[in-house]
Amino acid sequence: MKTTKHASRVIAHYDDVADQYDQRYDHRDRGRLYYDHICEQIKTEIPDKEDLLDIGCGTGLFAGRYFQSGGRVTGIDISSGMIRRAVANHPYAFFVIGNAEHLPFSDESFGAVASLLAFSYLQNPEKMLADVYRVLRPGGSVALCTLGKNLLTSGVPAVYRVGEQLKLKRVGVGRFNEHYYTEDELKELFSKTGFLSIKTKKCSFAHLNLVNPIFSFARMVEPFIEQRIPQLAYNVVASGKKP
Numbered sequence: 001m002k003t004t005k006h007a008s009r010v011i012a013h014y015d016d017v018a019d020q021y022d023q024r025y026d027h028r029d030r031g032r033l034y035y036d037h038i039c040e041q042i043k044t045e046i047p048d049k050e051d052l053l054d055i056g057c058g059t060g061l062f063a064g065r066y067f068q069s070g071g072r073v074t075g076i077d078i079s080s081g082m083i084r085r086a087v088a089n090h091p092y093a094f095f096v097i098g099n100a101e102h103l104p105f106s107d108e109s110f111g112a113v114a115s116l117l118a119f120s121y122l123q124n125p126e127k128m129l130a131d132v133y134r135v136l137r138p139g140g141s142v143a144l145c146t147l148g149k150n151l152l153t154s155g156v157p158a159v160y161r162v163g164e165q166l167k168l169k170r171v172g173v174g175r176f177n178e179h180y181y182t183e184d185e186l187k188e189l190f191s192k193t194g195f196l197s198i199k200t201k202k203c204s205f206a207h208l209n210l211v212n213p214i215f216s217f218a219r220m221v222e223p224f225i226e227q228r229i230p231q232l233a234y235n236v237v238a239s240g241k242k243p
């Protein structure tokens with residue numbers, strides 16, 4: 001498979017930060033609370049105890065949680081560094097290095113597919129969704145969480161650019177040409193692929209980069225924001241079913 005210039009940047013970045021990735025999302029309180037919230041949003045949209053494919057699985061943070069609730073997990077990620085950590089962290093799961101846009105799995109091999117915080121990096125989201133549809137069994141579900149497009153997130157690429165100029169070695173800092181999605185864009189992508197029972201919702205207000213006590217306050221009001229002022233929530237969850 002040919003690796004594009006864009007994909008090479010993503011690989012180089014995640015290979016570089018693989019050993020510190022879990023400290024951001026799993027070890028510090030705010031990181032774990034932020035990440036657990038996203039996991040809960042995804043878990044409500046897919047069945048548990050299934051054969052799950054986790055796309056852009058990183059170090060296997062979601063894979064571990066899904067396994068604990070009784071499922072079997074296969075993870076795929078384009079970064080060998082992230083996969084190396086995933087294998088070390090979760091020896092009971094199966095991980096492969098590969099591109100989300102060319103899934104190396106047989107037709108109808110999974111009952112559920114999840115993808116957390118990886119979809120925005122894809123240059124060809126239609127290709128990934130078509131392949132997700134192919135590898136899902138009839139009746140299977142897909143749920144993904146990605147950065148949504150709104151006023152708060154529109155400045156993110158500029159922050160990344162500055163971070164890169166300053167040579168900050170931090171998770172997610174770099175120029176990756178990410179795409180941030182509206183709920184309507186995701187609905188259309190899912191619908192064009194053939195998924196049914198499509199749902200989208202905005203999630204996340206308490207970002208791990210907020211300092212306390214602002215983070216605690218943001219967490220307290222998060223359910224209200226998500227329901228009543230979703231324009232202020234910056235992630236978006238989309239889900240659907242293969243008929």
Ligand SMILES: C[S@@+](CC[C@H](N)C(=O)[O-])C[C@H]1O[C@@H](n2cnc3c(N)ncnc32)[C@H](O)[C@@H]1O
Binds near residue numbers: 057
């Ligand atoms: C922010 S991390 C999220 C990792 C993991 N899903 C999690 O929730 O912790 C983004 C991940 O997407 C992966 N990724 C980006 N583009 C990809 C692609 N085209 N195919 C597979 N993985 C990709 C990166 O290597 C990285 O591990």
